[in-house]
Amino acid sequence: MRPADLIERKRDGEELAASEITDLVLAFARDEVPDYQMAAWCMAVYFRGLTAAETFALTDAMIRSGDTLDLGAALGRKVVDKHSTGGVGDKTSIAVCPIVAACGVPLGKMSGRGLGHTGGTLDKLESIPGFRVELTTEEMIAQVRDVGVAIVGQSAHLVPADKKLYALRDVTATVDIVPLIASSIMSKKLAAGADAMVLDVKVGDGAFMKTLDDARVLAHEMLELGRRAGKEVTCLLTDMDQPLGRAVGNALEIREALDTVRGEGPADFTELVLDACARLLAYSDLEIDAEEGRRRAELAVADGAALATYDRWIRAQGGDPDPRALPEAPVRVSVPAPRDGVVERVGALAVGVAALELGAGRRTKADPIDHAVGVLCFAKRGDEVLAGDDLAEVHARDETSAAAAVEAVLSAYTIADEASAHHGIVLEVIS
Ligand code: URA
Numbered sequence: 001m002r003p004a005d006l007i008e009r010k011r012d013g014e015e016l017a018a019s020e021i022t023d024l025v026l027a028f029a030r031d032e033v034p035d036y037q038m039a040a041w042c043m044a045v046y047f048r049g050l051t052a053a054e055t056f057a058l059t060d061a062m063i064r065s066g067d068t069l070d071l072g073a074a075l076g077r078k079v080v081d082k083h084s085t086g087g088v089g090d091k092t093s094i095a096v097c098p099i100v101a102a103c104g105v106p107l108g109k110m111s112g113r114g115l116g117h118t119g120g121t122l123d124k125l126e127s128i129p130g131f132r133v134e135l136t137t138e139e140m141i142a143q144v145r146d147v148g149v150a151i152v153g154q155s156a157h158l159v160p161a162d163k164k165l166y167a168l169r170d171v172t173a174t175v176d177i178v179p180l181i182a183s184s185i186m187s188k189k190l191a192a193g194a195d196a197m198v199l200d201v202k203v204g205d206g207a208f209m210k211t212l213d214d215a216r217v218l219a220h221e222m223l224e225l226g227r228r229a230g231k232e233v234t235c236l237l238t239d240m241d242q243p244l245g246r247a248v249g250n251a252l253e254i255r256e257a258l259d260t261v262r263g264e265g266p267a268d269f270t271e272l273v274l275d276a277c278a279r280l281l282a283y284s285d286l287e288i289d290a291e292e293g294r295r296r297a298e299l300a301v302a303d304g305a306a307l308a309t310y311d312r313w314i315r316a317q318g319g320d321p322d323p324r325a326l327p328e329a330p331v332r333v334s335v336p337a338p339r340d341g342v343v344e345r346v347g348a349l350a351v352g353v354a355a356l357e358l359g360a361g362r363r364t365k366a367d368p369i370d371h372a373v374g375v376l377c378f379a380k381r382g383d384e385v386l387a388g389d390d391l392a393e394v395h396a397r398d399e400t401s402a403a404a405a406v407e408a409v410l411s412a413y414t415i416a417d418e419a420s421a422h423h424g425i426v427l428e429v430i431s
Contacts, residue, residue, distance in 0.1 A: 010041060029066075029161035046177045056225060066160045079108075079195050080284050081189055083189060086202060086208060088240065088355075089245050089247060091256060091269075094124060094151070095257040100277050101313070103281055105280065107144070107149050109192075116356075117353045117361065121151060122153050123371075127326060128314060147312045178221055183225070186229075195232065196233070201222075206240040206242075233431065238427060241347075242345070245266045246266050248375045249360040249374010251326040268425045274301075275425075327371050342385070342420075343381050344415065344420060346412055351408075354408035355373070372395065376395070382422050391409070
């Protein structure tokens with residue numbers, strides 16, 4: 001296998017054989033193909049795409065680059081899992097996992113770190129003092145068995161090719177391409193032993209897929225990869241034109257996830273969490289439908305079972321579940337509405353970038369994260385506001401970064417004279 005040949009043939013729009021893709025990916029994972037050649041191949045894929053057979057070969061090669069986990073055999077249960085394609089204010093797993101576990105369905109999830117302006121579940125969880133994301137596979141299985149839930153970092157042994165490729169794509173403008181996202185997500189879910197999964201495909205200016213049409217294509221590719229592997233997959237196409245919920249920033253999002261587990265979360269986020277819980281419960285071995293799943297999820301929130309599971313889970317991973325233990329930013333500045341009207345737009349990308357600039361995300365892989373900072377968007381699309389009302393609140397490390405963020409968040413808002421029609425959080429369901 002000569003990588004330069006494969007790059008050239010992909011650049012010219014040829015379909016590569018499955019064995020060629022396997023050789024390329026496995027050699028890259030073994031450090032035998034340098035980053036610059038793999039980056040060139042990704043860019044060729046960006047412009048030429050991959051056929052269904054090539055995408056399947058890529059997914060399969062990524063799985064074969066490392067170990068696989070049979071969580072189902074270890075637990076003696078059908079394994080359900082969820083994954084999001086990434087957005088702004090997306091703390092869904094942190095609320096979904098304890099609710100589903102409280103309903104009697106164990107969830108052991110491998111999550112990732114932030115990518116660009118999108119936040120990562122691991123970074124959010126690390127704002128909890130003491131919380132450990134690096135568990136061994138044995139520790140993770142034991143915790144899922146005892147507590148019902150674990151969220152951990154992707155082990156270095158599981159899909160190492162994706163870990164390397166993902167980091168390379170992040171810095172070579174090759175993230176937002178359907179076959180590479182589909183194979184990245186599905187290789188991780190399949191290697192971790194999921195039998196059925198709910199995939200949250202974000203759509204909008206804060207997501208990698210900007211249009212419903214693009215999101216549908218991604219959803220169908222992931223469904224096809226799942227079907228070929230004999231798995232049940234549902235894709236929720238969900239709104240990422242405005243931040244999800246109110247909180248954007250690590251510790252702020254943990255507080256909001258906890259509020260939601262308590263039944264006091266914002267409406268859009270609560271709806272997405274309960275919808276995902278209902279579908280995961282319907283996929284589980286409880287043998288109930290989604291309607292009953294929804295009823296049980298709501299009950300677990302209302303009677304405190306989900307909160308008790310959250311507490312046990314956070315403690316099991318070494319963290320302090322008390323929200324008062326979370327770090328708080330020293331500077332808080334409100335973003336007042338410039339006029340009366342109805343909120344027409346809260347640009348998710350602009351808010352995500354403002355949070356990133358405050359220090360909530362990384363500009364380079366080595367950047368440390370400031371867990372305390374971020375933005376609370378109190379006013380969301382469709383809300384009526386009066387001039388001077390708090391649209392949002394910036395949580396910053398210092399006055400200078402706060403002032404810049406206030407400007408940026410203000411520019412994310414459009415206030416109109418009248419309300420226009422707007423949709424709910426779940427735009428479409430594809431299964
Ligand atoms: N999430 C993933 O896991 N992989 C991608 O490529 C994009 C989002």
